[in-house]
Amino acid sequence: MIGYWIAMAFANTVAKLPFSALYKIADGLTFVLQHIIRYRKKVIYNNLKNAFPEKSPSEIQKIASGCYKNFADLLVETIKSTKLTREEALERVVLQDTSFFDDLHKRKKNCIVVLGHYANFEWVALTFPLNVRQACFAVFQPLSNDNFNRKVVQIRERFGLTLFPMQETYNYMTNNLTPNSLYGFIGDQSPRKDRIKYWTKFLNQYTPVHLGVENISRKYDMAVVFMEVHRVKRGFYELTPHIITDDAASMAPFEITEKHVGVLENIIQKNPADWLWSHKRWKHQPDATTKREIDNRPLNPRTP
Numbered sequence: 001m002i003g004y005w006i007a008m009a010f011a012n013t014v015a016k017l018p019f020s021a022l023y024k025i026a027d028g029l030t031f032v033l034q035h036i037i038r039y040r041k042k043v044i045y046n047n048l049k050n051a052f053p054e055k056s057p058s059e060i061q062k063i064a065s066g067c068y069k070n071f072a073d074l075l076v077e078t079i080k081s082t083k084l085t086r087e088e089a090l091e092r093v094v095l096q097d098t099s100f101f102d103d104l105h106k107r108k109k110n111c112i113v114v115l116g117h118y119a120n121f122e123w124v125a126l127t128f129p130l131n132v133r134q135a136c137f138a139v140f141q142p143l144s145n146d147n148f149n150r151k152v153v154q155i156r157e158r159f160g161l162t163l164f165p166m167q168e169t170y171n172y173m174t175n176n177l178t179p180n181s182l183y184g185f186i187g188d189q190s191p192r193k194d195r196i197k198y199w200t201k202f203l204n205q206y207t208p209v210h211l212g213v214e215n216i217s218r219k220y221d222m223a224v225v226f227m228e229v230h231r232v233k234r235g236f237y238e239l240t241p242h243i244i245t246d247d248a249a250s251m252a253p254f255e256i257t258e259k260h261v262g263v264l265e266n267i268i269q270k271n272p273a274d275w276l277w278s279h280k281r282w283k284h285q286p287d288a289t290t291k292r293e294i295d296n297r298p299l300n301p302r303t304p
Helices: 002-015 019-036 041-051 057-080 086-092 099-107 121-131 146-156 166-176 212-219 255-270 288-295
Strands: 093-095 111-115 135-140 162-165 181-186 199-202 205-208 223-233 236-245
Touching (some): 002 057, 019 057, 041 057, 086 093, 086 236, 099 236, 111 121, 111 212, 121 181, 135 146, 181 212, 205 288, 212 255, 236 255
Parallel strands (some): 093 236
Antiparallel strands (some): 223 236
16 A cells, blocks of 8 residues: 555656656666666567567667667656646647548447557547547456556546456446447457467467457447557657448458458558567467468458
């Protein structure tokens, strides 16, 4: 309990600082993470080398340095979320084109918005309700500490977002599906080994993928959109929706999954430093039979 109050006092103090001061803290934090703590250095470099075998050691080093900077910015910007005003949020996270969501709203059609751990995905979820007319919901992974968990939920829901635990996704959406709504999912998390149902190739590696987006969207005939996040400059982001489908029920098995994975892969390849390479995304590997099946799949375009 004492640790919680100390952490909250520190976070509240930092959150009151202007952005210029926050980014000086982020610069110092970048140095500490990369050169002193060496936060998950082995994981980051192994992931990068496997994803980009064609890149030189100096290129890998440059991406890794950018990865630490992105992570530090994400941390301080997330803390700043507690003091971010609606006006600041709308200025700093801009949805470039709302026409698709406006059309869905008119037709009262539900939609799943898929995100990756890319740039400031926290602010994207936070500002969903400010950028669209729909009611907005999002899946989240509860924290083990109840006090911190309640605080995180409070921060993420402060502009109208409603969260529900990842473990209760199917039950929640089966029993609480709200008409004319958007549901946010993170599409690049690694499933537990005993829950892996599908493998694909992602960033040059055999990768297990959650099928929640596909299964739920097909079951309830929801639209599916991948939301690209582009950092214009520090603290300012533009969102570009990539329409996966407006008719999920008509899609072939695994087509939705392959397409949203492909969109994220293309985004990462354009600017790899803004993805969280510190995740142990490839801790599980398929057996030889599954690898051969993946390698022999027809080469269909992923990008919608």
